[in-house]
Amino acid sequence: MSLADELYRETILDHYHNPRNQGVLEGPSILSVEGVNPLCGDELILYLDVKDGKVEGISIKSRGCSINTASSSMMTEAVKGLPVERVEELIDAFKNMMLKGEQTAVPEEFEDLEALQGVKKYPVRIKCALLPWNTLIEALHSAASGETAKAISTE
Ligand code: ZN
Secondary structure, X not given: OOHHHHHHHHHHHHXXXXXXXXXXXXXXXXXXXXXXXXXXXXXXXXXEEEEOXXXXXXXXXEEOOHHHHHHHHHHHHHHOOOEHHHHHXXXXXXXXXXXXXXXXXXXXXXXXXXXXXXXXXXXXXXXXXXXXXXXXXXXXXXXXXXXXXXXXXXX
């Protein structure tokens, strides 16, 4: 295993064992979106608080595999506090990295996310890594249209 692979593995394990921003967010402006990946059995609920065009709060309550948990944790850490336009750019960059193999797609300040590239070696797990990101897209759409609850499936 190369040094980069080793560091990537440590990053993923760290987020898996100590997931950031876990649990339920409560408040009048919080919306929640459910995400399911039936292939692996990953399930999550994403809580999002968008205020003044910014991700003020985000948390995820998940029951899933290590990749899904790590990706959820890394995503919430990356997008918390960011303006919605920047979050949308980051989602595009992350999906390009995972689906099209553009290694340099992710901006430098989010280079931790590159750790998830290793998942590409296991194509069935890519959906595990993408589930929180696809759920966040739905949550942002809901926030923009004033909805408060939605469910998506990546099947
Ligand atoms: Zn999974």
